[in-house]
Amino acid sequence: MIKKGKLLNFTSIFRFGYPFHTNATLIKLEESNLMKTNTVKFFDVEIGDKSEIILTYKLNKKDIVYGLGENLGGLNKRGKKYRLFANDDPLHTPEKEALYGSHPFLIIDGKKSFGFFIDYPSEILFDIGFTDFDTLKITILKAEFDLYIFDSENKKDIIKEYLQLTGTPYIPPKWAFGFQQSRWSYYDSKAVQEVANSFRKKDIPCDAIYLDIDYMDSYKVFTVDDKKFPDFTNLVSQLKEDGFKLIPIIDPGVKVEEGYDIYEEGKDKGYFCKKQDGTDFIGTVWPGQTNFPDFINPEVRKWWGNLYKKIVDCGVEGFWNDMNEPAIFFTPDGLSGFKEEYEKIKDNPNVGFDFFKIKDKVLGISNRGEDYKNFYHNANGKKICHYDLHNLYGFNMCLATSEGFKTFQPNKRYFLLSRSSYAGLHRFCAIWMGDNQSWWEHMLGHIKMLISLNMCGFFYTGADVGGFGGNSSPEMVIRWMQLGAFTPLYRNHSALGTRQQEPYAFDSDTEDIIRNIIKFRYALIPYIYSEFMRSVIELSPFISALAFNFSDDTSKNIEDQFMFGSSLMVCPIYTPNTRGRFVYLPDVKWLKWNVSKYDERKFKVFNKGSYFIDTKLDEIPVFLKENTLILMGKPSNYVGEKETKELSVIGFVTDRASFSYYDDDGISNSYNDGKFSTINIIVEKKDDKYKIHAKVEETDNFKTKIKKLKFEIYDDKGNIFIKSIDLK
């Protein structure tokens, strides 16, 4: 049965059956507000053999399909199949269909443009012009979902309406825009201290150091191994003195071990997911046999959220929730299936072809659909198979975390990353892009996912800089650190057994280049933070595709350049041994800036067009858009180390440019209550002369610290106009 309703400005809802309320949207619709209907706008609806719903849409030859948040393939998703079913896949090769998150929000841009969101928490298959070039085919496992259709021709309006529906993006504390260093693992206090000391000694800014799974006692969640970390609280506070936050990892799996308090409590209170027979479901993950908390149950979420407090009380201000698809290495069932196959061939060397069957069994033993079908959630007393709510597991784990934080620090922002996610998670949590590889190809994927994730509200995101799996070359780490400088989450992370890839892990030339780009990043934080906050307030992606900003045909073809805020276009180098790259400059004039040092200006004016931009190893091509401004401060060891009293306003102005500089305390949520300041800046050019306006807007609640603005304004003739003004 389909029912229809109207929502917001140009959004309709089509309800199939009686969907589970996912919490993806902020809106809880009354059934009584919906009208029965037989047709769905834009789509043909069919019911498949297994009562799955098949939506099809006839694509025009030139239609572009954007969306799906965290997934592989192009920015234009056409020509590939996708499967939205949270999956811990450690090898993101191009044919893969599922990563860790499910973000069923898409925009068709073409002959007819519109957006749509399918609020369904289990498997959705997308065949976007793969089987048939002109057909978009969507298969939704069960007729129990809401389909929202955003009927607007304007891509930014569609995104805005999607975010009105699903919520304002998460805002991390300001320090989260600093550089962050991670590794699986910094094994003990000493190793962590060494990392911290190395950064400070080597004069490389850094705001956070991560703890991967090895800080725990036998991988028991919410424990700290007190042999390796004999005084954890002291470590946290020492690091804090040096300007570092320590970010421990949290896994959802609870080790089955008698006497382990969390296991005992979870078991006693029935907080773990259960099998059909009512016993606790068991899967093997890092700790060995584990149980999986039933985060669908609000009582469990409350319990889980409070468990973080023990670590927060040690001074910790952020976490990363990992393995929450949930990843399962294997179950007893999976293992015996493999055993069976193996027994058939183990003594028969004459198997030939059949050999590949056991290979497939081993490769398919983890994260099996069959296992996800074998356990159940308690949804307000109703038993629901995990498979049917699979994509909500990470979402609800993080909801628990955020609810916890809101309880024990109501007005303070928390830092929270998740690996798994569902649409709407962007309201209360950030994600990173999971286990990428040290492949050049994954740098390009990083760029595309930045854009796609920003589209669906994940403004604060990033990939593991340098690549997680595999070994990085110095050049790759340089290039990725340059790209990372222009992503909100700027985190270098690498896997066990791979080459160290900290900024100082290579030769001194490499270290110098990386130090400079990190310093540039810190100097740019006034612009980044201000633009990020503006994006959140305006519900407009912080990072966006050229095609979202320019309407010419070529812009639609560019998937490896992006707007970073509204003034800067970033054109990363993502190929090895490169002396430059092709760049497309749409619409207006651009001021080329091959960025290497924060206080160096390598500017050149370019008209719109296509160019091969020569680029040295220590440079990343960035372009300042005509008639825009950016604001820069000076680098510091960590965000907030020094009070910024003076900012540089750098502009490329041929006519008129304005910028509204936003700032707040960076820590609390009081910006909601007006505790912020803005400086409205206007630069106008008339008769070859510049006129400058700057006006502070602030309340008694929050006063800006900025006393002085230093203007550096470039025109298109190679002239530079310099002026300093004192504020007020």
Next chain:
Amino acid sequence: MIKKGKLLNFTSIFRFGYPFHTNATLIKLEESNLMKTNTVKFFDVEIGDKSEIILTYKLNKKDIVYGLGENLGGLNKRGKKYRLFANDDPLHTPEKEALYGSHPFLIIDGKKSFGFFIDYPSEILFDIGFTDFDTLKITILKAEFDLYIFDSENKKDIIKEYLQLTGTPYIPPKWAFGFQQSRWSYYDSKAVQEVANSFRKKDIPCDAIYLDIDYMDSYKVFTVDDKKFPDFTNLVSQLKEDGFKLIPIIDPGVKVEEGYDIYEEGKDKGYFCKKQDGTDFIGTVWPGQTNFPDFINPEVRKWWGNLYKKIVDCGVEGFWNDMNEPAIFFTPDGLSGFKEEYEKIKDNPNVGFDFFKIKDKVLGISNRGEDYKNFYHNANGKKICHYDLHNLYGFNMCLATSEGFKTFQPNKRYFLLSRSSYAGLHRFCAIWMGDNQSWWEHMLGHIKMLISLNMCGFFYTGADVGGFGGNSSPEMVIRWMQLGAFTPLYRNHSALGTRQQEPYAFDSDTEDIIRNIIKFRYALIPYIYSEFMRSVIELSPFISALAFNFSDDTSKNIEDQFMFGSSLMVCPIYTPNTRGRFVYLPDVKWLKWNVSKYDERKFKVFNKGSYFIDTKLDEIPVFLKENTLILMGKPSNYVGEKETKELSVIGFVTDRASFSYYDDDGISNSYNDGKFSTINIIVEKKDDKYKIHAKVEETDNFKTKIKKLKFEIYDDKGNIFIKSIDLK
């Protein structure tokens, strides 16, 4: 011990120890001609702990390193590690170090330029600025090799001298420049006939159809399953009538099966590789347990070469030698190693971390180094461990095949592809690029390997068009078929269980586009064949990098465009949903030709520079170089179907252009005896008028069939000059 000698024009040899004579070079040096030395030109020499030899060279910041033939990474090999040890790897992800061949020929291009070739048939490790950006480090397993150094600044001269050393490239029959269709597998006569009929019915040219492993009886080499192929000879001859060659696969492994004649004979005569204890070495491959012929032994090669005769006598004119690294799925030893690991965990669900050990065991069970150390060759009575000659296995299998062919059809060219190869194999055999995937990334890899393989004499080569593993989208097959039209070996091939990807496997629009590009290819064969033969005669790569032809800095950065012969630059589209691509045009003017149909001209003059070239789905951007000509005929169903009496000469002439059109019978080796003709064509522009010369050079042995040349000459002002001339 190192000895030194002088060779050719600017080539020196440095001999380490007493190398095995690999047959890579044509030169057999007398030890007495060599002088003892302590130093090696350019390189520092070190002996490692395991008596391996380590050569190091200090790279300049801007040095480019070309070479290594078939391998991953960039055209510039810097920034990666490579391992030359023939490996059947089905998943060519970017971090992989070894593919199927070993081509240890490199050119350093930079501050100091030179080339070098390491003639060593076992493991060589290259760390080309990966660990340390400025260090090229080469590790050769044993001090038993020849190092040839080509001390010239000129890249093309270095290649020429390398080819003088290792031999003139293999020339296939002319039909091999036609399109070829493969699939694992066309299972029976009916399936093969259906493929052939489809091509003819649908008016899509094609010259060859391949048989993969399933044509054999239980994968027994040199058998044909007579249930599936009841009258094999008749099938071959029927196909031939329709203009198709049938190309069966040949694997080296001989099934262990009593009564199977080849097994019995090989066993009786001691032709198989032996273990230390003298028993025949056994590994499991497609047929189950197999023995491996000892191709190092000339007697075995002779035997093996003759085995092809049975199939040649059925009318077959070509083969592909597969699995000849040799690939080994597993050995009894390997299996028991896995078993041990598995026993440890199989009943312990609390393994956590250790689970990955069994995964690694399964993934590492095939093609294990330990297995290659467990069998031996008989080299003129001397027992040599397979590991030490590993890279020669495929080489010698194909040497056997070619020796066989030369015996039973001395003056007729044979068609022979190999998967594994070693330097020098290019003299008597072609290779394809192994088991790629239907990944866009592998199209780019295809382009780079074309260039690198041409550098080391593999002029006739190509990758599996459409990708072997995984599923192709229609768009991917279109784009790859467009690229393939500009590669010498133009073969569409795909794996078991993947989507069909024959030119007619998709919708009719796709089929039309593919038909047109194949027809274009056939029309271009006069140019291709002529330029190919010129390349062979001149020992100059048929396909070459921009950097080999133009000396500007930007050309050195372009790895995704290539010269196809000396007149055409090809700029393939290798990304999805693409409406165009960036193109760099060096040095001169270029005539843009967005190729879609052979008789369509979409020309536009471009000056040197960088451009975004709009490209429709049915187009591939190709550029005709200023002051060059190409020759085109008309498409046909297969090469040689119709006698070509008339050719079009298409030129972009602003001053003077010439072309020497070569032709011969395309079948025999009599071109060696002067049985060929040339037409020397000159187009000159003076005072806005064109002057045309065309002169036939032929002997009584071979007379050209061309009676007429139709000139279509374009200038840089948009003018076209048309003229037909009759020859003689």
